[in-house]
Amino acid sequence: MDDFTSLFSEFDVLGAFWTNIQLTFFAAIVSLVVGTVLAVMRISPVPSLRWAGSTYVTLIRNTPLTVIIVFCVLGLWGQLGITLSSDFQRNFFWLSVLGLAVYHAAFVCEALRSGVNTVPVGQAEAARAIGLDFASSARLVILPQAFRGAVAPLGNVLIALTKNSTVAAAGSVAETSGLLRTMIENRPDLILAIFFIFAFGFVLIVVPIGLATTSLSRRLAVAR
Amino acid sequence: MVDLATASSGPAAHDDEGAPLVELRGVDKHFGPLHVLKQIDLTVARGEVVVIIGPSGSGKSTLCRTINRLETIDAGTITIDGRELPAEGRELARLRADVGMVFQSFNLFAHKTVLENVTLGPIKAKGVKRAAARSRAMELLDRVGVANQAEKLPAQLSGGQQQRVAVARALAMDPKVMLFDEPTSALDPEMINEVLDVMVGLARDGMTMLVVTHEMGFARRAANRVVFMDGGEIVEQADPETFFTSPSSARARDFLSKILTH
Numbered sequence: 001m002d003d004f005t006s007l008f009s010e011f012d013v014l015g016a017f018w019t020n021i022q023l024t025f026f027a028a029i030v031s032l033v034v035g036t037v038l039a040v041m042r043i044s045p046v047p048s049l050r051w052a053g054s055t056y057v058t059l060i061r062n063t064p065l066t067v068i069i070v071f072c073v074l075g076l077w078g079q080l081g082i083t084l085s086s087d088f089q090r091n092f093f094w095l096s097v098l099g100l101a102v103y104h105a106a107f108v109c110e111a112l113r114s115g116v117n118t119v120p121v122g123q124a125e126a127a128r129a130i131g132l133d134f135a136s137s138a139r140l141v142i143l144p145q146a147f148r149g150a151v152a153p154l155g156n157v158l159i160a161l162t163k164n165s166t167v168a169a170a171g172s173v174a175e176t177s178g179l180l181r182t183m184i185e186n187r188p189d190l191i192l193a194i195f196f197i198f199a200f201g202f203v204l205i206v207v208p209i210g211l212a213t214t215s216l217s218r219r220l221a222v223a224r
Numbered sequence: 225m226v227d228l229a230t231a232s233s234g235p236a237a238h239d240d241e242g243a244p245l246v247e248l249r250g251v252d253k254h255f256g257p258l259h260v261l262k263q264i265d266l267t268v269a270r271g272e273v274v275v276i277i278g279p280s281g282s283g284k285s286t287l288c289r290t291i292n293r294l295e296t297i298d299a300g301t302i303t304i305d306g307r308e309l310p311a312e313g314r315e316l317a318r319l320r321a322d323v324g325m326v327f328q329s330f331n332l333f334a335h336k337t338v339l340e341n342v343t344l345g346p347i348k349a350k351g352v353k354r355a356a357a358r359s360r361a362m363e364l365l366d367r368v369g370v371a372n373q374a375e376k377l378p379a380q381l382s383g384g385q386q387q388r389v390a391v392a393r394a395l396a397m398d399p400k401v402m403l404f405d406e407p408t409s410a411l412d413p414e415m416i417n418e419v420l421d422v423m424v425g426l427a428r429d430g431m432t433m434l435v436v437t438h439e440m441g442f443a444r445r446a447a448n449r450v451v452f453m454d455g456g457e458i459v460e461q462a463d464p465e466t467f468f469t470s471p472s473s474a475r476a477r478d479f480l481s482k483i484l485t486h
Binding site: 045120122123125126127128129130131132133136140141144145148222223224 | 292294312313314317318320321322323324325327329330331332333334335344345348349350377379380390393394397
């Protein structure tokens with residue numbers, strides 16, 4: 001027990017976890033928006049939009065997250081000089097959020113598309129038959145039901161995003177996996193305790209997400 | 225149960241009864257190698273009730289769905305009230321608003337209440353004020369006998385009730401013509417009549433209707449004309465009495481002998 005208290009007093013473990021939670025939170029919001037737009041593009045009647053949507057998903061989904069985040073930091077900022085914040089550390093944080101969001105948007109899009117597949121084609125036909133154009137039928141009829149059918153797969157994306165937020169270490173963000181390495185370097189005698197802290201910390205964050213999405217998906221299921 | 229006589233302001237306009245409202249000329253369609261519609265010519269006059277019957281796979285549902293372009297056509301023209309069916313986009317959406325459609329599987333919006341199902345089109349596609357749309361919807365729901373279910377979700381209703389809501393939803397757009405694509409085929413037998421009663425009432429009120437159905441009783445009672453389809457073609461058309469008592473084609477006689485013997 002003394003080991004844990006000394007580790008917590010020596011290192012800012014909670015601060016590191018808080019950074020991951022923030023990374024996850026902002027990336028989740030942005031990826032949900034971008035992923036929804038992508039999903040609408042992929043089901044739209046316009047061939048060029050469908051093509052753009054599926055190209056994005058194919059390209060991004062098959063690129064390692066580390067590569068994307070390193071690109072955001074070294075490519076966008078290092079080479080192209082794009083800054084998202086005047087604060088030096090904060091800039092890396094937002095660039096990493098961008099990388100996480102860009103990457104997970106592809107998965108959000110696919111989760112939503114699986115939700116769209118739970119909506120019977122008759123719903124879209126009925127929407128068109130009462131004179132709604134594509135945008136209105138998507139917004140009022142298809143997407144509300146698709147989201148409710150996609151809660152569980154979206155929860156999976158959120159869980160993956162939570163854990164993937166540790167890749168932001170590759171973007172020079174001071175977060176858990178960076179701290180893990182520092183702690184192991186400084187206290188190799190407590191290596192098991194250190195691993196336990198981080199493993200348990202993530203379980204603590206992720207388990208409620210899983211429970212919440214499972215219960216939500218049951219509660220929001222569309223009765224047919 | 226369904227008192228249609230008291231319903232106010234039927235949506236159909238009677239100004240020039242008899243003028244063609246829906247006109248199909250040389251309509252052709254393939255599903256891959258399958259030729260489902262072969263050079264279809266069909267005219268539905270304003271206020272007319274046309275029933276399409278025929279064996280399954282004869283193309284009658286497809287024909288019905290081409291009229292509001294839920295199915296595209298390979299060749300030919302379809303005009304509604306003198307205007308040719310637009311290809312896509314806003315124009316098409318506007319035209320669809322003029323064509324009410326009732327589906328075999330009801331297709332009520334599963335995440336919306338009965339009332340919301342009926343008001344969605346008027347509010348979002350026609351820009352009707354919410355309060356006006358609601359009172360009109362309640363009037364229509366009352367007309368089809370399900371006003372007391374207005375706040376329920378579709379899944380809580382019986383099939384017959386759902387289909388009557390679907391009729392109200394289509395009527396809420398004040399359509400010029402109503403298409404019915406086998407409206408009673410997915411219903412339990414005891415619920416078929418409650419839907420047919422609503423449809424007969426509509427027909428009496430002068431609504432222009434194109435009905436794909438297997439309900440020969442409805443055809444006899446409400447139709448002005450019966451169109452018999454087989455193999456993607458219109459084989460014959462006649463008034464119901466003539467068609468059912470002395471069909472002129474062998475194919476129609478064969479079809480009728482199969483369905484009317486039981």
